[in-house]
Amino acid sequence: MIEVKRLTKRYGSITAVDNLNFKVEKGEILGFLGPNGAGKTTTMKMLTGYMPATEGSVTIDGLDIIDDYKEAKKKIGYLPEHPPLYKNMTVREYLNFVSELKEVEKNKRKETIDSVIEKLWLSDVENRLIKNISKGYKQRVGLAQAIIGDPDLLILDEPTVGLDPKQIIEIRELIKELGKEHTIILSSHILSEISAVCNRIIIINKGRVVAIDTPENLSKKLSQASQIFARIVGEKDKVIEIIKNIPQVENIEVIGEVEKGAIDYNLSSSSKEDIRKKLFFKMAEAGYPILEMQIKELTLEEVFLRLTQGLAEDEKGDKEDE
Ligand SMILES: Nc1ncnc2c1ncn2[C@@H]1O[C@H](COP(=O)(O)OP(=O)(O)OP(=O)(O)O)[C@@H](O)[C@H]1O
Numbered sequence: 001m002i003e004v005k006r007l008t009k010r011y012g013s014i015t016a017v018d019n020l021n022f023k024v025e026k027g028e029i030l031g032f033l034g035p036n037g038a039g040k041t042t043t044m045k046m047l048t049g050y051m052p053a054t055e056g057s058v059t060i061d062g063l064d065i066i067d068d069y070k071e072a073k074k075k076i077g078y079l080p081e082h083p084p085l086y087k088n089m090t091v092r093e094y095l096n097f098v099s100e101l102k103e104v105e106k107n108k109r110k111e112t113i114d115s116v117i118e119k120l121w122l123s124d125v126e127n128r129l130i131k132n133i134s135k136g137y138k139q140r141v142g143l144a145q146a147i148i149g150d151p152d153l154l155i156l157d158e159p160t161v162g163l164d165p166k167q168i169i170e171i172r173e174l175i176k177e178l179g180k181e182h183t184i185i186l187s188s189h190i191l192s193e194i195s196a197v198c199n200r201i202i203i204i205n206k207g208r209v210v211a212i213d214t215p216e217n218l219s220k221k222l223s224q225a226s227q228i229f230a231r232i233v234g235e236k237d238k239v240i241e242i243i244k245n246i247p248q249v250e251n252i253e254v255i256g257e258v259e260k261g262a263i264d265y266n267l268s269s270s271s272k273e274d275i276r277k278k279l280f281f282k283m284a285e286a287g288y289p290i291l292e293m294q295i296k297e298l299t300l301e302e303v304f305l306r307l308t309q310g311l312a313e314d315e316k317g318d319k320e321d322e
Helices: 040-047 069-074 091-101 106-119 135-147 165-179 191-197 215-223 236-244 276-286 300-308 311-315
Strands: 002-011 014-024 029-033 055-060 076-079 153-157 183-188 200-205 208-213 227-232 249-256 263-269 290-296
Touching: 002 040, 014 040, 014 208, 029 040, 029 165, 029 191, 040 153, 040 183, 069 076, 076 135, 091 106, 091 135, 106 135, 106 165, 135 153, 135 165, 165 183, 165 191, 183 191, 200 215, 208 215, 227 276, 236 249, 236 263, 236 276, 276 290
Parallel strands: 029 183, 029 200, 076 153, 153 183
Antiparallel strands: 002 014, 002 055, 200 208, 227 263, 227 290, 249 263
16 A cells, blocks of 8 residues: 655754554555654655655655655545644535545535534534634544545644543544544554554654564564563662572662562563572572562553653754644
């Protein structure tokens, strides 16, 4: 459906997107995940042909987004980060205007608009001015304009940004529904949003792909570098000393005393080797009973943080207002 090869964008000396390569097959919902400033919006703009790439190419069903712009564009519905809604039009007037722009045949316009109004649950507000409807409804109007013309591919840039939790759930449900009929590429910096609707995730950071996989595999892969939770009875400093001497342990986090007389710890190890046995024997040797011990599966949230850790910190400040 869409193929991206060596896609790169430079703004002067800044490389916002660096050598992206991926394919999306028909029917997939692909999530594009990254912290602020990772290059998501820039990528979306290049995928839709709104911005030329510095290098590389985007093809949609074999059509080049730049060379065959007009034909390729018909296959795409785009919800930009800030959809250009005409605030003094009613919802229906605006959708009619979009149908004209997208060259929907005149005798099919009413039918088209009725159908998107129904699909996007907009009938309550279809005759209200856009400036007077809530942010959640505005976002649905944004989605409605994207699906007019029945494009195969929907590209949605941060579709839930600025919405309240109820509206977020509604938009998610809508995206899932739309995913039954369209291929979707969706960007977000919120992991739960992506994992709730996508079959595959691309994680980018500083313009580069750091992982591409299904949500399940991503968390599996990273959880091989294991985290262990342990509740140990014993003097804290001595326990830490002993743990530090286990070579595979990378990091010790002291959680604190949850059960009287025992202290909880999280240990992370870089290796795939299970260090529970070692920990058991070392503590037994010192006479410190382990009351509880378990391997923790990393949540996708933790996977994301691990992959983008540190690097994301640099982006704070300059993009704080978004
Ligand atoms: N027009 C521009 N001129 C110069 N630099 C830009 C321009 N647009 C974006 N950038 C820079 O390119 C990088 C990627 O920005 P982009 O907006 O694509 O990221 P993003 O992942 O969409 O972030 P956000 O979620 O905050 O919108 C950032 O470092 C940004 O400051």
